[in-house]
Amino acid sequence: VGDQTVTLGIWDTAGSERYEAMSRIYYRGARAAVVCYDLTDSSSFQRAKFWVNELQNCEEGCRIYLCGTKSDLLEEDRRKRGVDFHDVQDYADEIKAELFETSSKTGQSVDELFQKVAEDYVHFTAFQVMTEEKGVDLGQRSGAYFYSCCHH
Ligand SMILES: Nc1nc2c(ncn2[C@@H]2O[C@H](COP(=O)(O)OP(=O)(O)OP(=O)(O)O)[C@@H](O)[C@H]2O)c(=O)[nH]1
Numbered sequence: 001v002g003d004q005t006v007t008l009g010i011w012d013t014a015g016s017e018r019y020e021a022m023s024r025i026y027y028r029g030a031r032a033a034v035v036c037y038d039l040t041d042s043s044s045f046q047r048a049k050f051w052v053n054e055l056q057n058c059e060e061g062c063r064i065y066l067c068g069t070k071s072d073l074l075e076e077d078r079r080k081r082g083v084d085f086h087d088v089q090d091y092a093d094e095i096k097a098e099l100f101e102t103s104s105k106t107g108q109s110v111d112e113l114f115q116k117v118a119e120d121y122v123h124f125t126a127f128q129v130m131t132e133e134k135g136v137d138l139g140q141r142s143g144a145y146f147y148s149c150c151h152h
Contacts, residue, residue, distance in 0.1 A: 001115075001118050001119050001121075001122045002122070004122055006118040006121060006122060008114065008117065008118060011026040011027065011030075013026045013027060015036070015047065015051075016047075017047065017050055020054065024054070024058060027055070027058075027059060027062070028058075028059070029059075030059060030062050031061060031062060031063065031121055031125075032062060032063045032064075032065065032117045032120070032121065033051075033055050033059070033062050033063070033064050033065065034065045034067050034113065034117070035048045035051050035052055035055070035064060035065070035066055035067065035097075036048065036067045036068075036069050037066070037067070037068055037069065037083065038068075038069055038070055038082075039068040039069060039070050039071060039073070039074055039080075039081060039082065039083055039101060040070055040073050040074070040080045040081065040082045041082050041083075042082040042083050044083075045082075045083045045088065048066065049091070052064060052066075052095055052097070056095070063097075063098075063117075063120055063124070064095060064096075064097040064098075065097060065098045065099075065100065065113060065116070065117060066088060066091075066092050066097050066098070066099045066100070067099075067100050067101075067102055067113060068083065068088065068099075068100070068101040068102070069102055069103070069104065070103060070104075070105070071101045071102060071103040071106075071108050071109070072103040072105045072106045072108065074101075075103075075106075085101075098116055098120075100112065100113045100116075
């Protein structure tokens with residue numbers, strides 16, 4: 001990212017709610033979470049919402065990335081789509097998450113997803129360091145630190 005190298009440590013947790021307590025051990029303190037669902041399976045999107053709620057309740061500093069998987073199957077046949085893109089986009093907006101549709105088979109959008117995770121990490125960490133060092137004047141609407149955050 002820019003001239004910085006970001007090393008991501010990635011933990012693949014169990015997707016089932018049954019392993020909720022164990023998964024929490026893995027994602028505790030995480031700065032980013034890629035919550036995956038199968039684009040051809042609407043029930044998997046409902047399960048993804050469960051994990052989003054968990055993250056929102058337990059991990060305040062964790063940015064959420066929604067990731068619809070198996071996009072290659074939709075390329076083959078659009079009728080296989082089980083989760084409406086606009087519904088997910090509305091949900092992503094509501095929870096302030098980024099949305100990606102990827103394929104592990106073809107690699108579609110996988111690099112873009114992790115590039116965005118790394119970029120956001122760098123930008124938001126820089127912003128946090130600046131605000132921690134200087135403090136935030138809530139009365140000041142266009143402080144220099146806000147501009148520098150957005151222009152990094
Ligand atoms: N066509 C296609 N199949 C995929 C893709 N990703 C995974 N699969 C298939 O989906 C099935 C489940 O994949 P996994 O990677 O085990 O899924 P998982 O979400 O890690 O499963 P959990 O272990 O329950 O968390 C396997 O049969 C994979 O081959 C993809 O991008 N495209």
